[in-house]
Amino acid sequence: MNFTLPEEGLQRLTAQLNLTGTFTHTLRSAYGGHQLMARVRIERGQPNTAVRIEMGDQVHTLDVQTAHPEKHLQVADFIDAIANGRVDGGELAQPRVTRQPLLPEPAALLSETQLGRLKHMVRHGGFASLETGHEHPIHVAVHRTRPAEGVTVIASIGAARPRTKCFTVRGDQRECLKRLIISIEHLHIIATPQRAAAA
Known part of the structure; x- marks a missing residue:
């Protein structure tokens, strides 16, 4: 499950970091109705501000x-990162039991240039062809929706029998970009031959 601090929480946090006090925030899962509570204690100082986050027993x-x-x-x-288990605690982790060396982290699917192009498209609309290592690029068209903030996306890969995704996302630019990247990653995965995906 992927938890995120919603946009209104981010706006409140911006103001709270100019104060000293304890505040409560609710994180929500990306696609479900699950919630997670976090207590944030802020001690504003100079030159640093100390932030203490309590989430469950962490x-x-x-x-x-x-x-x-x-x-x-x-x-x-x-x-x-805390909500999604990506922050290491102060205690030592349990040793891994494995007979094979751990695989290295896979390289990022999109380059910084491609990510910058997608951010621009989410803000202003546009079209891009993204090279992701396949024979054919992933073609992406983004149209800004009005008056509600959001985007309509058409993405495809392939020539003779292209695989295509078409969807509309309502929300801020951060949410739209996140959904766009997930869709591109999904197209990349389904266009990967099975033997290469299993290697």
């Missing part, structure tokens, strides 16, 4: 620069 701390213009994004990403 307690994590983070120091951010008080003058940093995107400190709210740093804290929000840290909260998301």
Whole structure:
């Protein structure tokens, strides 16, 4: 399950980081109705602001620069990482029981340039052909919806019998970009030959 701090929580966190106090935030799962509560204790100081996050039986701390213009994004990403189990605790992890060496992390599917292009398209609309290592690129067209904020996306890969996705996402640019990237990754996976996917 993937939990995220919603947009209204991010806006509140931006204001809260200018104060000292304890605040409660609710994280929601991306596609379900599940919720997770987090207590955030902020001690504003100079040059750093100390942030303590309590979630269930976990307690994590983070120091951010008080003058940093995107400190709210740093804290929000840290909260998301805790909620999704991507932050290591202070205790040693249990040793892994395996007979084979661990596989290295796979390379990112999209380059920084491609991600930048997708961000631009989510803001303004447009078209791009993304090379992802297949014989054919993934073609992506994005149209901004009005008056409700969101995008309509058409994405396809292949020539003779292309695999296509078409959907509309309502929400802020962050949510639209996330759904667009998930869709591109899914097209990449279903276009990968079975033997290559199993290797």
